[in-house]
Amino acid sequence: MKSNHFFKSKFFLIQVGIALGITIVLVWITLSGLKWYTHHGEKLTVPNLYGRSLEEAEQKIDEENLRFTVYDSIYNPKYAPGTVLDQRPLAGAIVKRNRNLFLTINAHQPEQVRFPNLVDNSFRQAYELLITNGFKIGRLEYSKSQFFNLVLYPKHKGDSIGAGTMIDKGATIDLVLGRGNTFGVLAPNLMGKSNAQAKEKIILSNLNIGKVEFDESIVSHSDSLNAKVFKQYPSYNEDRKIRPGNNIDIWLTRDTLKLQQADSLLQQRLSKVLY
The missing domain is CATH 3.30.10.20 (Trypsin Inhibitor V; Chain A)
Structure with missing residues (x-):
């Protein structure tokens, strides 16, 4: 009987109310903190950095409350060294503040790699070797041979190129392939x-x-x-x-x-x- 009376007492109800109030305040503080930490509801548009110098891109990114990492560099003679050639996320994407952007910039000079042996490989094998080593596939030419799609020889800028030759990474390679007896x-x-x-x-x-x-x-x-x-x-x-x-x-x-x-x-x- 005494315990039932206690749970109905004014003192107990006040304590419960205080505890409930403290719980509500703590939950509100926690949720507000999470919203602030994760920038809930805040939306920023990723700027277009393509073609800008790295210095210009860095300034623009800083103005937009974003961050960046130079993820990769490739060489393109059409652009000045340090020019932004690609970005992820792409321009126009909606992100939160402090999102990290990954940039690909133009290198100061092309990296050179040793050219692989392609002769007498199938076209598909040659394709995989070229892509793996960072080359681009140019024109496919077909010449007389009894084996369809057999690599007769590769070419770069019109001249044949041998295995082991040091060549710019990213260079475009043409392939001369066997015509075989294919009808098309x-x-x-x-x-x-x-x-x-x-x-x-x-x-x-x-x-x-x-x-x-x-x-x-x-x-x-x-x-x-x-x-x-x-x-x-x-x-x-x-x-x-x-x-x-x-x-x-x-x-x-x-x-x-x-x-x-x-x-x-x-x-x-x-x-x-x-x-």
């Missing part, structure tokens, strides 16, 4: 692919990259990175083969309506072929 290859379906994805698929289909055009929706470097293929020539057709080494032209856009219409037309054309 299929043009790949590039619809909806990015520029980089389309180029890779063209090369791996034993074809060459032709004209690359961007429509009026592309106004910045960031736009070009996010553009998708809405047209190609020759078009994808499972019933028609083209000669290895032929060009494929592509047109890119960021216009989602164009992409939807192009995909719809492709599906209609393919359904007519199938049925």
Whole structure:
């Protein structure tokens, strides 16, 4: 009886109220602290740093309350040393304050690497070796040979290049391949692919990259990175083969309506072929 009386007493109710009030205050302080620490609800737009010098980029990043790390450096003779050539996240992305941006800058001079042996390898093996060693794939040329896609010899700036030669990393390498007895290859379906994805698929289909055009929706470097293929020539057709080494032209856009219409037309054309 006495204990029941105690739990109903004014003193007990006051103590419970004080404890409840302290708990509410502590929870509020904790949540407010978390919001401050994580910058909850705060949104910043990542600036476009492409083409700026590292000093200009650093100043802009500091003004926007962001941070940066130089993640990589590559050499491009078109730009001054220290120029920002890539950034992650891309310009326009929404981030929180103090987000770290990863920058790729232009090196002062190209790094040189020893050229691998490609002769008598298959094209796919040569492709992997070139990409792994930091080279770019240039033109594919086909010459008389009984073995299709066998590497006869690689070329750089028009001259053949031998294994072991020291060459700039990032250099563009052309490949002379065996024609074999092939009757042709299929043009790949590039619809909806990015520029980089389309180029890779063209090369791996034993074809060459032709004209690359961007429509009026592309106004910045960031736009070009996010553009998708809405047209190609020759078009994808499972019933028609083209000669290895032929060009494929592509047109890119960021216009989602164009992409939807192009995909719809492709599906209609393919359904007519199938049925």
